[in-house]
Amino acid sequence: MMRSLAFLIKFAYRNLWRSPKRTFIMLLSLSLGTGFIIWDMNFANSGSREVMKEFLAQYAGHYHITHNNYYNPGNKKEFNNYKTLTDDQITDKSLLKLSTRRVTAPVFVSGEKKTLGVLLTGLETEKEMRLTTLPKVVTVGRFLEPSAEREIVLGKRLANRINAKIGDEVAVIGQALDGSVANDLMKVVGLLDFGGGDLEESLAFTQIKSARELMAMSDEQYHQRVTFDIDQEVLPKLPGLTVTSWTELLPEISVSIRFIDNFTWVVTFIIVLVISLGLSNTLMITFFERDQEFQSLNIIGAQTSWVTKALMLEVFMMGTVAIAAGCLLGHLSTTYFYHFPINIQLFTGGKPIIMGGMVIQPLVRIYPVMEYYWKVPLLIYFFLASTMIYPLIRVIRRSKNAI
C-alpha cells in the first residue's frame, strides 16, 4: 500500500514538471494569491484593531465597570448618574491597577456668551495621562494638572460657542447626588481638538476630586471604572456589578468594524474564486493534453480511479507547495509592515478619519492573525478541490468512452 502510494507520489510529482513553465506560472499565481490574501486579511484585521485601539484609547475605553443599574438595559446611551460604586465592591483587585475611575454627569456650562448642556467627566488625571491619549488631543492650553483643583478642559467648539478662552472661569451647574443644585466655578486650562466632530461640543473634563465635590459625592464614590486593554477578549465577572464592553456601548462602531471584517472575507472569496476559475481552465488543458496517455494507462491495466488519484495528488502537491509558499510570503510581508507600519492616511488622501466624533490618525502595524494561516489555506484547498471536479469528470467520462 505504502509502496504503491510512493510510486503514485513519484508519478504525480514527475507530471508536475512535464511542463515546468506552466507549473511555475500556476505555482506563482496560487502562491502570490495566497500571500496577498493573508497579508490583506492581516492588514484589514490590524487596521480595524489599530483604529479601535486608537479610538478607545482616546477616551471611550475597552470596558466599563458600573453599578448594576447604571446603564439603561435597553439603551446604553442613557445612564443613571445617581448609581455609583466604590472600590470595595470590586472583588478582583487586579483590575484596580489597570483601570481608571470616572465621575460622569450631565451639567450646564455657562460662559460669557451662552450656557450649554454638556457631559462633564471627572478624571483621575495621572492615570488618564498614562492609560489614555486624551492629553494629546488638548491642542490649546494644557491638560488637567493632577495636583490642581477646579480646572476644566473644554471641547474647542463648545468653548467657541460659549465664548470661553484659556484662563476664563466658567460656571458649572448640575444636580448633585443628594438632589440639590450643584454649582461651581472652574478655570478653563485647555481646549480639546477632536477634528471638529460632535464630541467637541459636548464634552468637558475636570479633576475627579472637583467633580465629586460638585456632585456632593464622597471620596470613595464614582460612576465608572474604565479599562483600556483592547486585547482582553474575556470580560471579568464581578458579582453585583455590571461589566459592559465597548461593543455594547458603541454598537454603531462595532457593527462597522464587523462589516469591514466580513466584507474582507467576501472579497477574499471573490479573489479565490477568480484564481480558481483560471486554474480550472489550465488544469482542464493540462489533463486533456494527456488524453491519449490516460487511455494507454487504462489499456495496460490502470484503473480510472488510479489515474484520477494521480491527478488529484498532482494538484494537491502543487497546491500544498503554492499555499505553503503563499503563507510564507504573506507572513513575511506582514512582518515587514509590523516593523514599518503603514500610515492609514495613505488610503484617505491625507485626510483624517473621524470616528464616533473623534479624529483617528493611526499608523497601522500589521499583526499576523494565526487563524488566517489555516482558514485561508483551507478555503483555497476547498476551491482547488472544486476546480478539479469538472476536469476530473471529463477525464473519467473520456476514459470510459474513449476506447
Add this chain to the structure above:
Amino acid sequence: MQFELINVEKVYQASEENKVYGARNVNLRIPEGEFMALVGPSGSGKTTVLNLIAGLILPTGGVLKHGGSDITSLSLEERTQHRLDYMGFIFQDYQLLPILTAEENIELPLQLKGIEKNEIKERVNWALKQVGLENMGRRFPKQLSGGQQQRVSIARAIAGKPQLILADEPTANLDSKTAQEIIELFLKLNKDFNLTFIFSTHDQRLIDQVRTVLYIKDGQITETRTHNV
C-alpha cells in the same frame, strides 16, 4: 488458459440504416504459445478484434472467453484488472510515459499489480535483459531511439508475465533493420518462454515469419494460413 472468441460481432451503429461492422461472426481460438498475425487493409477490423480480445470494447453479439469464463460479463473495472493480470500490450507508437525512466515505465504495471519491491526489481532487470537494454534502464524515453523505445514497450508488456501479448502494428513506426530486430525479439520470446502473441500488421516481413495468419476484411476473417516457422 486459452482465449476464445465465439461468433463475436461488433456493430458500430450511427443510425438505424447506417450500420458498420467492426467484427462479424469472428470465431477464434488462441492456444498458449500461439504466434498469430491479423492482416488486412486499413479499416478492415484488425484493431477492433484486438480491442475485443483485450476487453477494451464489448461485442454486440457472441461470447469472449478466457479459460472458459465469459469476459464480456465483467464490469469495466474487472476487465481492466483482467488485462492487468493476463495481458501485455505493445503499441505502434510505444506509448511510454515521458516522465518515467525506462525502468519506471516497466515497473508501472507491476506496481499496479501490487508486486513486492524486490520482485519488481528482479522482473524489471529480467525484462530489460530480454530486450537487450540492460544498461539503459535509467534513461527517459526521449533519450532512446524509436527501436529502443519499442524494446522498452516490449519489456513493459512481458514484465508482468502475461498469458497473452497484444500488439497493434508494432513495427509500423520502425525502419526495416529495427523492425527485423523487433520481429526476431518477438520470435525469441515466443520460443524461449512460450509467450502467446497476437498482433495486427501490414509488414510482410513479419507476416512471413508468423505461424498463423488471419486475413480480415470488413470485420470478417476471410482466410487463415498456417506456416511452419
